[in-house]
Amino acid sequence: GIQVEQSPPDLILQEGANSTLRCNFSDSVNNLQWFHQNPWGQLINLFYIPSGTKQNGRLSATTVATERYSLLYISSSQTTDSGVYFCAVERGNNRLAFGKGNQVVVIP
Amino acid sequence: ETGVTQSPTHLIKTRGQQVTLRCSSQSGHNTVSWYQQALGQGPQFIFQYYREEENGRGNFPPRFSGLQFPNYSSELNVNALELDDSALYLCASSLGTSTEAFFGQGTRLTVV
Numbered sequence: 734g735i736q737v738e739q740s741p742p743d744l745i746l747q748e749g750a751n752s753t754l755r756c757n758f759s760d761s762v763n764n765l766q767w768f769h770q771n772p773w774g775q776l777i778n779l780f781y782i783p784s785g786t787k788q789n790g791r792l793s794a795t796t797v798a799t800e801r802y803s804l805l806y807i808s809s810s811q812t813t814d815s816g817v818y819f820c821a822v823e824r825g826n827n828r829l830a831f832g833k834g835n836q837v838v839v840i841p
Numbered sequence: 842e843t844g845v846t847q848s849p850t851h852l853i854k855t856r857g858q859q860v861t862l863r864c865s866s867q868s869g870h871n872t873v874s875w876y877q878q879a880l881g882q883g884p885q886f887i888f889q890y891y892r893e894e895e896n897g898r899g900n901f902p903p904r905f906s907g908l909q910f911p912n913y914s915s916e917l918n919v920n921a922l923e924l925d926d927s928a929l930y931l932c933a934s935s936l937g938t939s940t941e942a943f944f945g946q947g948t949r950l951t952v953v
Contacts, residue, residue: 737883763939774878774929776944819883827897827938828874831883 735760739820739832746810746839754805754835756820764823765796767805769816770834776819779805810839843868845934845945853951854922862917862948864932872896872938873915875907878929878947890915891938919950927952 736759746752756765764783768776780787780794782803787794791810796803807814815838821829846865854860866873872891876884886899890909904920913934919926929949933942 764941766941768944773946774931774949775946776884776931776933778941778943781941821883823939825939827889827891828886828899829876829884829933829942830886833881833883 735762735822735824735830737820737822737830737832739818739835741835742833743836744838746807746814746837748810748812748839748841750810750839751806751808752810752837754807754818754820754837756803756805756822756832758801758803758820758822758830760801760824762798762801762822762824764829765798765803766821766829767794767803768819768821769814770819771816779818807837810837812839812841815839845932845943847930847932847945847948849948850946851949851951853953856922856924856952858922859918859920860922860950862919862930862932862950864915864917864934864945866913866915866932866934867943870934870936870943871913872935873909873913874933874935874942875915875917876931876933877901878931880928884931887917889938896938922952924952926950 767779874889875887
């Protein structure tokens with residue numbers, strides 16, 4: 734099956750700093766989503782971005798489908814940004830394949 | 842518009858027992874997928890239901906089974922529980938089978 738690799742696995746940020754999370758995938762995909770998992774386990778939708786660039790407040794994402802990677806940018810990080818970020822891809826087989834996640838800790 | 846809801850939120854079962862987890866899809870969505878997330882891992886696809894039919898299955902044994910009802914809500918049943926079944930079970934709904942998925946808050950199952 735398709736492989737999804739996220740880097741870095743762990744990141745510690747000072748509040749106010751910027752960061753970039755990366756998702757590499759091993760095959761062409763139909764869909765790509767970024768999620769933030771809150772401390773209670775719920776996956777919160779951040780972006781649905783099979784290609785191109787999108788922005789939502791301090792977060793933005795870019796997917797370059799031809800080169801099989803996606804980037805999630807966090808600007809001016811806040812403590813509420815802490816948590817695990819997941820990239821998930823789908824390649825026409827009706828299932829999302831997830832990476833292992835990026836654990837982000839933002840310290841005040 | 843209501844989001845995806847799951848029940849119960851937490852559950853403790855004994856090895857060998859059976860469990861049923863429930864999921865109500867987001868309003869207007871006809872597809873429900875179930876995922877298992879072990880501690881420290883990403884979610885793993887169990888199966889998907891589309892218009893009351895199973896529409897894809899991951900690498901899980903037959904003791905994991907499901908159902909989708911005419912209102913598109915869904916159940917996940919697990920028989921003969923094993924200790925390794927302890928995990929967070931997530932339900933996702935979508936409009937169609939290959940579109941943006943929205944997740945519920947999950948059911949945390951502990952098997953002792």
